[in-house]
Structures are given as structure tokens and as C-alpha cells.
Amino acid sequence: MRGPGLNEALSWPRVVAWGWFYQLKMQAQSGFMLMTAVIQPLIFASIAMADQQAGNHGLPILYYALGAGIMGIWSTVVFGCGGALSWQRHQGTLEPLVMVPAPFVLVLMGITLGTATVGLYSMGATLLWAAVVFRAHVQMADPYLFTLGAVMTVVSLGLLGLVMGSSFVLYRNSNAISNMIEYPVWLVTGLLVPLSLLPGWSHPLAYALAPTWGVEALRSAAFGGQPLPAIGWCLLASLVYLAVGVWLVGVVERRARQTATLNFQ
Amino acid sequence: MSAAAEVAPPLRPGGHFWRVFLIGGLISYRALFYWITPWQYIPTMLAAPTFQILFFVYLGRAAGVGSTAFFVVGNCIQICSMSGIYGMTMAISNERFFQTLSPILATPSDRLAVFLGRGLPVLISGFQTCCFGFLVSALILGFRPAPAELPQLLLAVLVTSASCTGFGMALGSVGLRVRDVFLIANIAYFAVLLVCGVEVPLHQLPLPLRVLAQILPLTHGIAAGRLLAAGQGGAAPMVDVLLEGLVGICWATAAYLLFRYFERSGRRSGAFDRL
Numbered sequence: 001m002r003g004p005g006l007n008e009a010l011s012w013p014r015v016v017a018w019g020w021f022y023q024l025k026m027q028a029q030s031g032f033m034l035m036t037a038v039i040q041p042l043i044f045a046s047i048a049m050a051d052q053q054a055g056n057h058g059l060p061i062l063y064y065a066l067g068a069g070i071m072g073i074w075s076t077v078v079f080g081c082g083g084a085l086s087w088q089r090h091q092g093t094l095e096p097l098v099m100v101p102a103p104f105v106l107v108l109m110g111i112t113l114g115t116a117t118v119g120l121y122s123m124g125a126t127l128l129w130a131a132v133v134f135r136a137h138v139q140m141a142d143p144y145l146f147t148l149g150a151v152m153t154v155v156s157l158g159l160l161g162l163v164m165g166s167s168f169v170l171y172r173n174s175n176a177i178s179n180m181i182e183y184p185v186w187l188v189t190g191l192l193v194p195l196s197l198l199p200g201w202s203h204p205l206a207y208a209l210a211p212t213w214g215v216e217a218l219r220s221a222a223f224g225g226q227p228l229p230a231i232g233w234c235l236l237a238s239l240v241y242l243a244v245g246v247w248l249v250g251v252v253e254r255r256a257r258q259t260a261t262l263n264f265q
Numbered sequence: 266m267s268a269a270a271e272v273a274p275p276l277r278p279g280g281h282f283w284r285v286f287l288i289g290g291l292i293s294y295r296a297l298f299y300w301i302t303p304w305q306y307i308p309t310m311l312a313a314p315t316f317q318i319l320f321f322v323y324l325g326r327a328a329g330v331g332s333t334a335f336f337v338v339g340n341c342i343q344i345c346s347m348s349g350i351y352g353m354t355m356a357i358s359n360e361r362f363f364q365t366l367s368p369i370l371a372t373p374s375d376r377l378a379v380f381l382g383r384g385l386p387v388l389i390s391g392f393q394t395c396c397f398g399f400l401v402s403a404l405i406l407g408f409r410p411a412p413a414e415l416p417q418l419l420l421a422v423l424v425t426s427a428s429c430t431g432f433g434m435a436l437g438s439v440g441l442r443v444r445d446v447f448l449i450a451n452i453a454y455f456a457v458l459l460v461c462g463v464e465v466p467l468h469q470l471p472l473p474l475r476v477l478a479q480i481l482p483l484t485h486g487i488a489a490g491r492l493l494a495a496g497q498g499g500a501a502p503m504v505d506v507l508l509e510g511l512v513g514i515c516w517a518t519a520a521y522l523l524f525r526y527f528e529r530s531g532r533r534s535g536a537f538d539r540l
Contacts, residue, residue: 031445031448032445032447032448032451035448035451035452039452039455040451040455043455043456043458043459044455046459047324047458047459047464047465048324048328050459050465050469050470051324051325051328051330051331051464051465052328052330053469054328054330054465054466054469055325055328055329055330056328056329056330058327058328058329059327059328173302173304173305173308175305176300176304176305176307176308176309177308179308179309179313180308180309180312180313180316182313182316183313183316183317183319183320184316184320186320187316187319187320187323192324192327193320193323193324193326193327194327197323197326197327198323
């Protein structure tokens with residue numbers, strides 16, 4: 001029998017877990033999210049793979065399949081998490097969520113992690129597409145570390161979504177930012193274009209963004225490299241995003257309470 | 266003021282058509298195009314297409330396929346479809362979303378003027394976006410089209426913007442009936458990247474996609490643009506421009522017929538604005 005201490009200790013993870021579960025259920029039924037997580041990555045994967053076949057065959061098809069998969073996760077994070085608070089506000093559920101005794105940051109964390117998890121569809125879809133349509137040899141050198149890398153990628157992108165969700169709420173036209181930042185992050189994090197081809201000034205930006213380490217971890221696990229350092233960087237990035245996200249959510253919540261602007265659209 | 270003075274003067278024949286076409290079109294654009302404010306327009310219609318151009322130029326370099334000009338011309342012309350596809354979808358189907366479709370269809374205004382008027386600002390916006398893309402590509406990527414063919418290149422861009430607008434009109438008309446037309450618009454916007462020879466040389470595509478490309482906007486306009494940018498003027502690119510225009514006219518006609526069909530069926534069922 002569990003005592004009250006254990007119950008209390010489990011309450012925070014429980015809030016996140018249920019938030020994650022319900023968000024996953026809701027997003028899985030959203031046509032827009034399925035388009036973002038499945039159809040769009042398949043189109044980009046097809047473009048990259050067809051270009052590879054027409055070009056110098058310098059990089060294997062699987063390289064592009066993994067990159068396009070993370071592109072899909074990033075898109076779901078950008079549109080799903082970037083607008084998470086705005087969406088709650090639009091639906092009229094933001095005030096009740098802030099009012100409940102559970103810390104608001106945990107509620108938001110469940111939402112952003114759930115959204116990032118939907119992005120995993122894109123990884124499955126692009127790998128299947130590569131195998132079936134482009135006859136790629138899809139076999140992971142280390143399936144366990146690949147799975148660990150995929151989980152860490154989703155967690156780190158979800159926590160990056162927490163940062164975005166809480167900062168975008170201050171900007172009325174957050175959807176315009178979402179439209180704008182999809183391509184640059186795909187580019188600078190080396191999802192389809194190797195970092196070595198990009199100008200040197202973009203590299204520090206790439207190192208600060210979780211997709212860079214996520215795709216590095218997955219490619220290392222797939223091609224027989226050393227994925228653990230990249231997974232470690234993903235973990236570190238997640239902790240930094242978590243700290244920044246907690247701080248930002250606190251600032252936004254406090255300001256919205258003081259100025260009574262929580263529900264302004 | 267006498268009562269007689271308050272009565273509007275009789276309209277010249279045809280004057281009403283042009284007023285609805287020009288002023289009505291402009292008002293509907295201002296009311297229904299989400300991205301019209303600078304805070305939306307700059308990130309969505311200028312910055313995002315610029316990043317798109319850069320992304321695909323670098324992807325092409327990584328894959329070792331095509332030249333920088335191949336991707337610059339393809340993407341610069343393709344980005345007009347952002348205005349054509351999304352803009353027209355908003356300009357037509359948002360009437361239903363905002364529940365203003367019934368009042369509009371209750372007016373005696375010429376339907377063709379109502380319909381086509383919405384296309385003109387969208388066409389201009391698409392043309393602007395393309396020109397901006399070329400300008401940015403010249404500044405960042407050192408893209409230099411053949412100066413002698415520049416007027417024809419601009420003509421190709423204008424005609425392609427018009428044909429994308431026609432295609433967007435068709436999607437917008439579908440939006441008078443289907444529930445989530447923006448999902449279709451999103452898929453269409455990304456699908457043309459693959460199918461119309463924007464990022465992948467057409468001969469690399471399987472036959473069904475090559476056939477589909479012939480009836481979609483952009484394919485012929487981009488082919489013409491690439492020839493003209495490389496300094497290969499003459500009849501070949503102009504044939505492509507004509508084909509692009511023809512494709513646009515076909516899509517616009519189909520869109521108008523769909524619009525009238527949904528109007529008639531909406532009148533019969535009394536369900537114009539049903540969401």
C-alpha cells in the first residue's frame with residue numbers, strides 16, 4: 001500500500017504522463033498534424049532521395065530517411081508546441097489550466113512532449129518509404145541505442161517546444177514565426193545537408209539545437225558509429241531547455257496574472 | 266439635399282462588373298487574407314520562401330544534382346504558389362468559415378466578377394514574392410539570369426503566378442464544400458515541390474507523376490524560366506509560357522464551374538455556410 005508521501009512524489013510525473021497521453025490522443029486525430037508528421041516528411045524524403053539517385057550517390061538513402069524523419073518531428077514541434085498556449089487560449093481552456101493546483105509548467109510539458117511524440121510517426125513513415133519505394137537497406141547497426149536515441153530526440157525536441165510554447169505566447173502572430181523557422185532549423189541542424197557544407201558561422205547555432213544531436217545519434221546508431229556522445233548532448237540540451245522553459249513559463253504566467261491578460265486573444 | 270440627389274446615378278453597362286472585380290476583389294483580399302499585416306507577411310511570404318530557396322540550393326549541392334540556378338529558378342517561381350494556393354483558398358473558402366457566403370450569394374452581383382476579382386491581388390502578391398526571391402538569390406547566392414531574357418523571364422513569372430492563382434481558385438471552390446480545405450491546400454503546396462520539377466528533374470520522376478505534372482501549374486513556367494535564365498530565348502520558352510497560361514485558364518474555368526455548382530447545390534439544400 002502506498003503512503004501519502006509516495007502519492008505526492010508521483011503526482012508530478014502523473015500530471016506530465018496524463019497530459020502527454022491526452023495530447024497524443026488529440027493530435028493523432030488532427031488532420032493537420034498527420035499532414036505535418038506523415039505526408040510532408042514523405043514528400044521531403046522523396047525529394048531528397050530522388051535527388052540522391054539523380055546525383056552523386058554520396059550519401060546513402062537511409063541518411064536522408066532519418067533526416068526527413070526528424071524534419072517531421074521538428075515540424076510537429078514548431079506548429080504544435082509553438083502554438084500550444086495560443087491554442088489553449090483560443091479554446092478557452094488556458095485559464096482553467098493555470099488555475100488548477102498542479103504547476104502549469106507540468107501541464108504544458110505534457111502537451112509539448114505529447115506533440116513531439118506524434119512526430120515519431122514521421123520517423124516510421126520515412127523509414128518505411130525508404131525501404132518500400134526506394135529499396136533502401138533499412139537495418140540499424142545498434143537497434144537498442146537507436147531506440148534510446150529516438151526517445152532522447154523526442155524528449156529534447158518536446159522540451160525545446162516548451163521553451164517555444166512559453167515564449168511564443170507573448171507574440172500575437174506566433175503562427176508567422178512557426179511558418180518562418182521551419183526551414184532554417186532543417187538547414188542549420190544538418191538534417192538533410194551535412195554540416196560540413198554549411199558556412200562555419202552556422203555551426204554554433206547547430207550545436208545549440210537538439211535536432212543536430214538527435215540526427216547524429218540516430219545516424220551513428222544506424223550506421224555503426226558511436227551514438228552515446230550525441231545522446232549525451234541531447235540529454236544536456238534537454239536539461240538546459242527544461243531550465244529555460246520552467247523559468248519562462250513562470251515569467252509568462254506571473255505577468256499574465258498581474259496584468260490580467262491571460263485570456264486576451 | 267434633395268431626394269433625387271441621394272439616388273445613385275445609373276451604372277454604365279459593364280461598370281458594375283469592373284467595380285465588383287477591382288474594389289470587391291481588393292476588399293475581400295484585405296478581409297480574408299490572413300497574412301496581410303507586416304507581422305505576418307514578412308515572416309510568411311518573404312522570410313520563409315527565402316529559407317526555402319537556401320534549403321534546396323544546399324540540398325542540391327549535397328546531392329550533387331543540378332546547378333544553383335536550377336534550384337534558384339525552380340524555387341523562386343514555385344514560391345508564387347504560396348500566394349496562389351493559400352491566398353485563393355482563403356479568399357474563397359474563408360467566406361464560408363466567417364459565415365459571409367450567404368449574404369454574398371444573395372447579392373445580384375456578377376458571379377464572374379466576384380470570383381475573378383479575388384484573384385487579382387493574390388496574383389500580384391505571388392508575382393511580388395517571386396521577384397523578391399530572385400532579388401534575394403542574386404544578393405545571397407550570386408544568381409545572375411541572362412539580362413537579355415529578363416523581360417521574358419518576368420512574363421513567365423507573371424503567367425505562372427496567374428496559373429497558380431487559377432489552381433488556388435479551384436482549391437478555394439472545393440473549400441465551399443469540404444470541411445478542411447486547408448489540409449488539401451497544404452498537401453498541394455508541398456506536392457508541387459516534388460511533382461512539378463521544382464526540386465527534382467522531371468525525367469527522374471516515374472511516368473504517372475510526369476503525366477500529372479503536365480496538368481499542374483508551375484511545370485511549364487519553371488521549364489520556361491530555366492531556359493530563359495540560362496539565356497536560351499526564342500520559341501521554346503514561349504511555348505512553355507503559353508502552355509502554362511493554358512493550364513491556368515483550364516484550372517480557373519474548372520474553379521468557376523465548381524463555384525457555380527456548389528452555389529446551386531447550396532441554394533437547393535439551404536446550406537451555404539454549413540461547416
